[in-house]
Amino acid sequence: MADLAKNWPVAVNAAAGVVLAGFIGWQFISGGADSAGTPVVEAPVIETPAEEPAPRGLADIDGARIAAADAEPGNWLSHGRTYDEQRFSPLDDINDGNIGELALAWSLDTYTTRGLEATPIVVDGIMYLSLNWGVTIAVDAKSGSEIWRFDPEVPGEWGRYGCCDVVNRGVAVWKGRVYTASFDGRLFALDAADGSVVWEVNTIPGPPYTITGAPRVFGDKVVIGNGGAEYGVRGYITAYDTDTGEQAWRFYTVPGDPALPVEHPELEAAMPTWKGGEWWKIGGGGTAWDSMVYEPESNTLYVGTGNGSPWTREIRSPGGGDNLYLSSILALDADTGRMKWYYQTTPGDNWDYTATQPLMLADIEIDGAQRKVIMQAPKNGFFYVLDRETGKLISANPFSTTTWASHVDLETGRPVETGEGEFGHATAFVLPSANGAHNWHPMAFHPGTGLVYIPTQDIAGIYSLSEQWKNEGTYTPKENWWNTGMDWTAYIDAITALPEVPMEKGYLKAWDPVTGEARWQAEYPAPLNGGVLATAGNLVFQGTADGYFHAYKADTGERVWSQYIQTGIVAAPVTYTVDGEQYIAVLAGWGGVNIVSGDARTSAAAKYGNEGRLLAFKIGGGGELPQLALRDQSIPDWPALTADEATVRQGEIAYTQYCMLCHGALAISPGVTPDLRRMGENIREHFQDIVRGGILSDNGMASFADLVSEEDVEAILSYIQKRALEDKARGEPTN
Template sequence: MNNKRQFALRAAGLFCASLLLVACDKTPTPSKASDVSADTATQEWSKHGGGDAEQRFSPLRQITPENVDNLGLAWAFDLGVSRGIEATPLVVDGVIYVTATWNKVFALDAKTGALRWQFDPQVDRSKGADLCCDAVNRGVAYSDGKIITGTIDGRLVAVDAKTGTKLWDVITVDQSKPYTITGAPRIVNGKAIIGNGGAEYGVRGYVSAYDINNGEMLWRFYTVPGNPENGFENAAMAKAAETWKGEWWKYGGGGTAWDSMAYDPELDLLYVGVGNGSPWNQSIRSPGGGDNLYLSSIVALRPDTGEYVWHYQTTPGETWDYTATQHMILAELDIDGEPRKVIMQAPKNGFFYVIDRATGELLSAKNYVPVNWASHIDSETGRPVEIPEARWGSKAPYLQLPGPMGGHNWHPMSFNPASGLVYIPVLETPYIYANDEEFSYKEGRWNTGSDSAMGSLPSDLAQFKAVKVAVKGRLLAWDPVRQGPVWQVEHNSPWNGGVLSTAGGVVFQGNADAKLVAYRADNGERLWDFFAQTGIVAPPISYELDGEQYIAVASGWGGVFALVYGGLMPAASDPGVGRLMVFKLGGSAKLSELSKASIQKPTPPPSTADAITVAKGKQLYDSNCVVCHGDHVISSGLIPDLRWSPLLATAEAMQAVVLDGALSSRGMPAFKALLSKEDVGLLRAYIISAANDGLEAKLEIEK
């Protein structure tokens, strides 16, 4: 481990100088483009991405660069929660629909914010143990007078859009396995389409279609093959199985379709983004290699039958958590003087793809962030040209960009047909991938096959500072025809909100510094901002009522970066109440002041454990607890900080919660099937050690 840490220190020092691969073009020449399938009901926002094309572009033009500084709050609604809010609101018939933590649905008057109804699907909160990335969801779908939502515990529920009365409720997953749903359903031809999450926990991914009238399942397409002895569901699965090795099905395989979809009604094709492998480490999952279809792929299906049509794999043999579940956009671009129907994606792997959406042919690809796992994408084969050292499964540790957070995460990007630009919320978050030499598969738990100690932020103060300098976030305006940047805005944190662009020439994005900001679409000039009191990770929308244009966005700091790293890399955002905020020109409403309770930091028990015990406790913590309670046991405030917990006072008190689930109704599940009393003792020793002289204490001393 010492050798690995020495490697990390050297690598972190070299990091910034070695990866300057993207620079802004000072002479932008935006392409001509046309929107081929946007929502024609410009007064509303009735579909998740604004329309089937998922462009997140509003044709409304009342708000412009010249008057946006007169934008003000029209109203705000308190969602009553303080966890991550990632939902895209929908607006239909003068009503705005938004979701909060644990899938609660609210229907509000879109002009005044008055509550029409609310619906609680009564999610089993013990399923919080199966969530990689906070108790979040990304919103609802609307069709034929129904609001349809997917729940964290794997259900699809329809309610009456006027009353909130439940109409049907169906289970879409095997609830004995660690499946979850965090994505928003899509509606195509009278069908609600939904995927699921849980790849890191060892599940087999799929996407399913349900009749919106009664919840009957109509078809299911698996994204990775199962056990060959059981036969294959279709020819696509049989073909995919040829690209896998070993006994992958024992690990689930992964490939969960947990977020993005798009639909082309002219071609009648549904596009599904597919996730990472399970475990990440391909040398464990598929020893001997192989492309491992359809991991990290865009898959085109017939929406009426689920029939496979074509696929494009962004990362063959995925081994870095490089999902292709990131936002996909349909557009028509002028390429080499010829109009082309394309699908565009900036997945986690750091390359921006322009693909013919009828055939799956690669038209172009170029890195939109610094990348050091592949030199480029081969234009003939469509495959990345990998740097051999990056395939870390059986080799030395490798410091890499992008890391598992990706160059672009779930936060939606936006395409503006007028400017021809795609606006991408990008990240630079380095990560050291290293083989977990002591890996053993734990059913239903976090299984990456990567050494979690290497992925943790370093305890050494100088090393920590070097890594922190390399962690960045920005808003990037990208020309998809010329495949290059036009302008960019640097942020203080990598974890910032989704994007909206408008025909008025304005781009809106919320950020980790608790502000909603408006920029000029052509050059990125900052025009206006509003302090939201808590971070914004959700994307804004726009709609029109009685001749007035509104901008709406949900606020609520959270998500995986905020939970895992937010305590050590805080933005100018405190955890606060989640809200839906709606703005208009001349708005003069005010947000209510948040009452901030002071954090109680009682004196922890003295640390008496030896270094070996503490190290064992850290290993258990990183494998079971870090995704909620924070790296180095330092919480961002979304979840109580364990270092100051009264449960540390006695081993028995901690066992009652960790093993027996005394707080399961509040989202803290029981780990009795996974941990022993001895394990809880090791965890307690590590947490007490961190409370007494951990990394945060070193940072405080330096201040």
């Protein structure tokens, strides 16, 4: 009302300068004089004060409101708060001066035990977010009480199709509806009031496609990509009408069968960059499984694309070529889906160096000129700054250890490879690994410091070509299973040959995008830590794999606050206000790529289990974080091993191919899924029924009868038994 009152006109009689009491808002205008000389005063013109805006409906968000998000910093209206996805908040009630008083306000159990990766959306005191499988909830952002819950009821056996857990990174909200995607590829429009389904559409042809990313919404269109490149799918992005669910456009990221017509002209240009091979039979890849960012000014949707299928170009495109549009940033017309420009970060990608990591728009000064840029820190280890209007490369500097390339040529825009990344017929150790120098975990930009805060890590990758390809020059893909073209047994043999498995490091790096250097960094004992939030309170927040939630000074990197959560955090925090109080909220639940690559030695999930929780903090919060019970990490007694060496080796190979991706290398679970060394006698007795019979499919353990025989299952059990006996004799830590 105060702002409206400032704009109300003050009524003044222009002729006499008289303000009539009781008629504020009336304006008297002199009409001259009549023939007798008597002044004539025209009837007053009434100017009606501007009406108060009608109360907003629930989740009443549109493009204008998101574009003006800084005018209401107490909300978090879209995935990265604003369309530019900088994940910076102007709120400063919580700041580096009072951060010591930050305490838990409330916690909400999510009743999940898998990775939680979503960024909550907060609109007018209500929080909307997704959990595992695409389950979506609405929560009172002040009290933490759940308002409604929507379960898409994804069949549990679909969990087999996820490369990296059954995660979901969030929802979009638009004009009273919540848009959310299920793990099995369906897109839903839900009524924001009660979570009821308004419409749903199946976005995929079937398994092994999945969806783990958050939709984006703009101009009455909702856009979603998909995952599954490891399994052999063809990537695409689709826009749907927000009101009806009808498809508006679709952009395929790689060409299909050359014998068939191309779906759109951009694929004509891509086709010559795929040389030899039959990539279309193995999908081709290029899935847009995470990063998208929309710019209203130019009506452009920027999309990051993923790795090839298989990973190695030697199999999918043996004649070479850049294999467009793998590992690329695409600029698409948001209305039509037609491409404006592209930039490929890793031409002919061989290492799963996706460019699906978060994209961010900013206006920054470079060489004395203000530039409109798009920034990304993809898996390959170089931080890219591009002109977002033209796609021209401005800079690319290594932000982590990179052995596969020495630098990026600024004239050609191409990386200069060292040759150390070539693995051909030998096993190669390469940095970064397929986990990336930076994975999907959101980074943040602070306009005050000019720094980008990036969750990074140093993890060595071990690459070796498929034995079938090396021996026969052919490759037979497996239906509904990983088809990377890699020899995972060589990976395990390389680890086993080491005197001890090396510890991997994680970092939070404050990166200067202008100078191409790190201003400061915080080091962690484990990689693959959580996403980042920056605030005007000179603070940066991040959760970690080992169960902490930290705050740092944005300018200096000084750690000024920590809370032990007991659960690993991979999601990014958000901040908002309710009734004048600022909150910091984050999902705690370890998983995602950690299901494959996490380290049990540093995992809070291995110690306490992985009970998911939504946590909110405020200054002077009086909540108490419930204490989780320590998990029994002891290995039970196993009988003496009677299987011969050949059987155990058969089991090791089969375990590595089919079990390791969920249950961990060397049969050591990082803590998200069951550690098979700790199987009780009852589980061992029903091992065949579980692995081949699928009796636990409702829990996500699908049948593998199409991939392993009864003999294989017995051999796998023998290998697990061997590993259990070895580690028990070694003295595995117990509680």
